[in-house]
Amino acid sequence: MNSFDSKPWSSVTVAADLERAIHEHRLPPGTKLGEDELGDAYGISRTIVRAALLALSHRHLIELKRNRGAFVAQPSVRESREVFEARALLEPRTAHSAAERMTEDSLILLRDNIEQEHAALDAGENGRALFLSGQFHVEIARIADQTTIEAFVSELISRSSLIIALYWRRRAAMCETQAHHALLDAFAARDGALAEQLMKSHLLDLVASLDLRNVTQPPTSLREALNR
Amino acid sequence: MNSFDSKPWSSVTVAADLERAIHEHRLPPGTKLGEDELGDAYGISRTIVRAALLALSHRHLIELKRNRGAFVAQPSVRESREVFEARALLEPRTAHSAAERMTEDSLILLRDNIEQEHAALDAGENGRALFLSGQFHVEIARIADQTTIEAFVSELISRSSLIIALYWRRRAAMCETQAHHALLDAFAARDGALAEQLMKSHLLDLVASLDLRNVTQPPTSLREALNR
């Protein structure tokens, strides 16, 4: 996969690479991430792989089972709800701040993001589109100039991607782009209150598009179901 | 320090032990945490120490400088503001939820926490009192049954302890206990709105008790100031 890159991979670049792969659904929930396997893929020793896996586990993107290895996380229904409740607390008011601090450059960045997402959808690159859609939210926190909140939102966005992989229901062509467009308009008008309201609705729509009924979790593989 | 414990230290227990030491101001901001030193102290190899340090760095409690080592973090004025802004978004509404879910057992837990903090203050154990004071906030998130938010709050609380170490101004005998007592009453009355309001005020009071004017940071050591 990445074996022929001459880049000097470090634990942080490997973690970022893996996080993106997870975010884009190239590594679906439940996937086993073997240390030797990854080490070979990146051309590094297990030492660095382990550091990267540790970082991802701290972000709740993978689960480390002692003596068993690393697996792409499979958020429970409960956890999924919590993630979106946390987002509901953080993102609307952050959008409000962002609207007030909005610059022309930032607007261009956001507009470009929507553009790229559209292009990705047209090209059938759904994973990439999902990633870009997430970046839109992270970018807002960055524009609000809140590094700390940005870090939390970034984690929550990546976890949301896992949640979408597991519980996505609505087949409709993403209304996403529509919601982001509306937000963009609010930002362009520097209307903080509107941006906050739109973000709140957007998040509610997102949750509504999930199937979070408390049915027994469908395990990805039979193995996982029985091995506990 | 811990050399004679027969416990089997793991990266997670070591990280927890270090975090508590930082939280209680036994390890002040800027302190160098040498790997060999820690390994000797806990009777483990650097491998586990490094995993623990990695975990703490992900929580922004220590800073890892490449080829230089690990240092207890020294949050900037900017970062300090951000931490409290994040807390302002998360904690008030979490307190609201907690009030609505409050049980008798939880009330006893919180009451006990205040009790212990008082005892610690009387005994002159200020570090321990500060730790307990932080636990009060984490406990609220736990009572609200929000594991994800609890994790964020827990990190923010620990970082707040570093901020207090650096920027604490007011000498007054902590009004803390007073604020926590008022919160407890709101919880006992299951008054969510009041709890939310009290928490908001409490956090504002906390920030007000800090000296976050943008003066040049007083570095713990001259070295740190010049070595960049």
Add this chain to the structure above:
DNA sequence: GATCGCAATTTTGTATACAATTCCGGATGC
């Protein structure tokens, strides 16, 4: 006497060796 440079020491970064645990398949016995 102060400054600069170089080497020795210390400390961190990475790979690897070895131990411990789990996984998997086959043989065995009921």
Add this chain to the structure above:
DNA sequence: GCATCCGGAATTGTATACAAAATTGCGATC
């Protein structure tokens, strides 16, 4: 035929060896 047990293979956990970088201290030089 089915379950169980056992042993080899594979994988993770931990320690350690070695490499690379930074710090320190000494001594030469001006």
